[in-house]
Amino acid sequence: MPRRGTKKPYIPIDGQACQVRDIGICAPFSGEALGALETFKAAERMYAPGRDFLVQGESAGEFFTVLDGWAFLYELLEDGRRQILDFCLPGAFLGFQPDLSAPVTYSAQALTDMSVCVFPRSRVADFVRQHPELGLRMACVAARDQYLAFRHLSNVGRRTARERVASLLLELFFRVRLHSPASSGDKIVIPLTQEHIGDALGLTSVHVNRTLRQLREEKLLTLKGGSLQVLDPDRLAEVAGFESDVAFLRH
Amino acid sequence: MPRRGTKKPYIPIDGQACQVRDIGICAPFSGEALGALETFKAAERMYAPGRDFLVQGESAGEFFTVLDGWAFLYELLEDGRRQILDFCLPGAFLGFQPDLSAPVTYSAQALTDMSVCVFPRSRVADFVRQHPELGLRMACVAARDQYLAFRHLSNVGRRTARERVASLLLELFFRVRLHSPASSGDKIVIPLTQEHIGDALGLTSVHVNRTLRQLREEKLLTLKGGSLQVLDPDRLAEVAGFESDVAFLRH
DNA sequence: CGCGATTTTGATCAATGTCAAAGGTGGTGG
DNA sequence: CCACCACCTTTGACATTGATCAAAATCGCG
Numbered sequence A, B: 001m002p003r004r005g006t007k008k009p010y011i012p013i014d015g016q017a018c019q020v021r022d023i024g025i026c027a028p029f030s031g032e033a034l035g036a037l038e039t040f041k042a043a044e045r046m047y048a049p050g051r052d053f054l055v056q057g058e059s060a061g062e063f064f065t066v067l068d069g070w071a072f073l074y075e076l077l078e079d080g081r082r083q084i085l086d087f088c089l090p091g092a093f094l095g096f097q098p099d100l101s102a103p104v105t106y107s108a109q110a111l112t113d114m115s116v117c118v119f120p121r122s123r124v125a126d127f128v129r130q131h132p133e134l135g136l137r138m139a140c141v142a143a144r145d146q147y148l149a150f151r152h153l154s155n156v157g158r159r160t161a162r163e164r165v166a167s168l169l170l171e172l173f174f175r176v177r178l179h180s181p182a183s184s185g186d187k188i189v190i191p192l193t194q195e196h197i198g199d200a201l202g203l204t205s206v207h208v209n210r211t212l213r214q215l216r217e218e219k220l221l222t223l224k225g226g227s228l229q230v231l232d233p234d235r236l237a238e239v240a241g242f243e244s245d246v247a248f249l250r251h
Numbered sequence C: 001c002g003c004g005a006t007t008t009t010g011a012t013c014a015a016t017g018t019c020a021a022a023g024g025t026g027g028t029g030g
Numbered sequence D: 001c002c003a004c005c006a007c008c009t010t011t012g013a014c015a016t017t018g019a020t021c022a023a024a025a026t027c028g029c030g
Helices: A031-040 A121-130 A132-158 A161-179 A194-201 A205-217 A233-240 B031-040 B121-130 B132-158 B161-179 B194-201 B205-217 B233-240
Strands: A043-047 A052-054 A062-068 A071-076 A082-088 A107-110 A114-120 A187-189 A221-224 A227-230 B043-047 B052-054 B062-068 B071-076 B082-088 B107-110 B114-120 B187-189 B221-224 B227-230
Touching: A031 A121, A062 A121, A071 A194, A071 B132, A082 A132, A082 A194, A082 B132, A114 A121, A121 A132, A121 B132, A132 A161, A132 A194, A132 B071, A132 B082, A132 B121, A132 B132, A161 A187, A161 A194, A161 A205, A161 A227, A161 A233, A194 A205, A205 A221, B031 B121, B062 B121, B071 B194, B082 B132, B082 B194, B114 B121, B121 B132, B132 B161, B132 B194, B161 B187, B161 B194, B161 B205, B161 B227, B161 B233, B194 B205, B205 B221
Parallel strands: none
Antiparallel strands: A043 A114, A052 A107, A062 A114, A071 A082, A071 A107, A187 A227, A221 A227, B043 B114, B052 B107, B062 B114, B071 B082, B071 B107, B187 B227, B221 B227
16 A cells, blocks of 8 residues: 655665565654664665575574565474565565574574675664654564464464465465556466475475365465466455454455 | 563553553654554454454454463354464454454454453554654564565475474463463463464364374373473474574564 | 263364475576 | 486375264363
């Protein structure tokens, strides 16, 4: 939803306008505050697919907003089992934690080429004191992320494989379409392997494969070569067990 | 850990000092700001066990800090399956969400008699503008809660029943002991049924029962009549798959 | 003492994991 | 342009975990 008809004061960043101004941590700012926020920002950076740009157990000293591309957060158990905690799309805010000097508790890996906006942890407290809006905004974003994490937990804890797969794919479908004005067809680009999907849902990739085949045979969706086509959103939503409201559209 | 040797300026609330001053949302405040915070607070309230004080789908208009007692957050699927999202102990902060007028996305139920501190959602934005510390504090608490939710997700998604049960009980064991100066023995009060445990871990209560029996037979713990005794914390931690660091002790 | 809720146990079943191997696919260097 | 390679997908046979159903034992409490 575009905010009131005001012309948004885009800040040129390295020569181009910020693409996530309206959905990221900076959304509530304008005018002078936006300029100040610009001084808070430490850098802009790019990562290649497969790159771990946050590593569980290491201290990071910075946090991020995703400007472009996909990433995911994950946790690794000692024996190699992996749980994907969240998929991060443009606008996502990650790496912030209460104890700013402590090691981070999860890893983050790029799925595609991506660019991020980097903020230094050290100055966040000072900056929030000067610009209270930012603290509130961070709390709000964190609350929304908590909601997503809770939904994710319900899926994994209390739904069947079929429901989980349908639910995840449909959620990503909506999240992607919401912020890419181009694609409003039934097809989106989704840079995940079946193993990613399994690791997000607490399933093996083999079982994800079988489940996808089933959904394909029922003409609900196609997932092939990084491209997801949702053939019957309504029926798929039913399978996923979504209630009528689609509150998560807010991302 | 007590903050520097300063005498903490306890606010008398309805005649008694706040028990969660150091761990709740109010921790960073003192002096005049603390007085202001007091004016932000709307009420103090008590709930009996079993009482749903937040209901999924309804608008609440307020959020809470737990002063005393236990509660849990949960989500209900249409067919009655329940996922417990989090157990709330004194100091927990719940009910805050980005869109302050939207319906809440989860329910909250008291497990014991409990008392909560109530804040009005409507005034939070104004209040944060006046007291930026609060925004930062809320963001920090939210970040910590996200960490707990992520751990929970990893447990449910990628661990066996045995590991999940060990992990949850050990975590609660530490969380309880951390804030109740009295109990430093190997026994804590834990007001959960096996069904609660199952609903938190994505298991049936029957299977929780069998798993508990196994752990009991291995002399790792006892859970009986609302009382948990941890007989061998080290071996239990091994079963739970905890890495050496016990970062969650921060709650 | 009796009742509802909870725990415990057994027998059986279904969902999902494991292991293994055969296709696909895209990218890279010769 | 082809061949090869790494990685991903697909499928089959079988194993295992945890679910389901059902009933008995126990507990807390009025």
